[in-house]
Amino acid sequence: MIRITKIFTFETAHILYGYDGKCKNMHGHSYKLFVTVKGNPINDLDHSKNGMVMDFGDLKKIVNSQIVNEWDHAVMLNANSPHKGLGQNLEKEGHKVIYCDFQPTCENMLYEIAKKIKNKLPLEIQLAYLKLHETENSFGEWFAEDQV
């Protein structure tokens, strides 16, 4: 088996309800997302994807439609907290708001990304790994083998 990875970026604001540091204020990141899938390369001279686990372009389409197009240039907030009202006010003023049912930390965003992408992959392809950079020097990772 081989793993293939495609890297994405999106520019998103977030705000952490109840946090005891600077991230309690609305701010944003140039998120950098690595999506890794695993499978056996097709071995069939007559197949247009011969030699590939999955066409990089097809992986790109899935991640763009599920994550990047949704989250890019939006504000993510915890809709289970008083921040819900803040989001409603922002929406009224024409901003894009993502109402999360979780605190939008790097860690929880990874769980959400995994859930959304897994459903869209072809049956023979497994989601193996995700990496999400909040900054150049800080990132979170989701490993398939860490999930039970």
Next chain:
Amino acid sequence: MIRITKIFTFETAHILYGYDGKCKNMHGHSYKLFVTVKGNPINDLDHSKNGMVMDFGDLKKIVNSQIVNEWDHAVMLNANSPHKGLGQNLEKEGHKVIYCDFQPTCENMLYEIAKKIKNKLPLEIQLAYLKLHETENSFGEWFAEDQV
């Protein structure tokens, strides 16, 4: 055990027979290859490699002789396809051609690199991992634990 990695680059053209996208045309990449081996560091004050799994320089020599010197500034094509004739024409005109018995995708190139490097490593050293970047944002990976 510790793993050590050395990173290499090579500039190589490839062409994918029968592919339904732009890669059916001959094109090239600045490939970036990560080679990772695993072992126990030597613990012997009188050994010239004391504290090392393997001298980075020795790993470099193996990968250069097996892969980089062979593939750099060459064209890789699928010799099991009609592209074989294309390669023969290019060779007549003085170009360097690598006749692969596989479709030269990132995935299949990883299998080939694994095969070639494994044979040349010292007995006590295991090939643990390979990463091959086709572009800055797209890469494939070979994990020892994914192979059966």
Next chain:
Amino acid sequence: MIRITKIFTFETAHILYGYDGKCKNMHGHSYKLFVTVKGNPINDLDHSKNGMVMDFGDLKKIVNSQIVNEWDHAVMLNANSPHKGLGQNLEKEGHKVIYCDFQPTCENMLYEIAKKIKNKLPLEIQLAYLKLHETENSFGEWFAEDQV
């Protein structure tokens, strides 16, 4: 479970006793260290670290106090070798010396970093992974699963 990583740099000289190459001379590297820990994100709206495995800032403090502040702008040498005398002379002249009970290769530095950081992590957090770059193209890795 999710893994989070913080990246650090430190500028340190080292010297390898008995090595049969250029690294037998004192020299230095811009070391780049990746520290990865693993745990379950806190799920409690009233917790100030809600949604986090561990606050990136807390991880940063541990690694800075254990490693970066100690090793940055110092000379690491093997105190079990004749280099001990060299270190004593350097100290007399006002330089900072780290007397290692190991050959200060990338590999052995990883073992030392693992030992020092593990002790300081909260009980529910595991050290999962370390990466130490000696140069941009050469690095070593410590994986929790490689240790027995």
